[in-house]
Amino acid sequence: MASRLLEDVDAPPEVCCTPVVAPGITGGQAESLAAVFKALADPHRVRIVNLLANSPDPVCVCDFVPRLGLAQGTVSFHLKKLLSVGLLEREQRGTWAYYSLGRDALDRLGGIFSEKEA
DSSP states (O other): OOOOOGGGSSSOHHHHHSOTTSTTOOHHHHHHHHHHHHHTSSHHHHHHHHHHHTOSSOEEHHHHHHHHTOOHHHHHHHHHHHHHTTSEEEEEETTEEEEEEOHHHHHHHHHTTSSSOO
């Protein structure tokens, strides 16, 4: 399965890169940003992002289970939410999926709070 980048999230690239502080944010832009914020509005997902941000290599879904203290199905659910908004990249290796942060997506996400266009 190919990963989706933040710019591919149900909106043209300019929607995801429009700063929140920009005047006249459209309904579509707000909806796209809200989907990303909603995905990050769970403590387990924030921990997943933190674990990936501190890992030099992609992390197997099986390695999240003991770190988060959650069942494998629950971890997969949270990973899918983050993947769907383009914050993660997924690589299939045999029967296991490995995840990493989409660094470009995080850079664009950080630019959302800047007064300059990203």
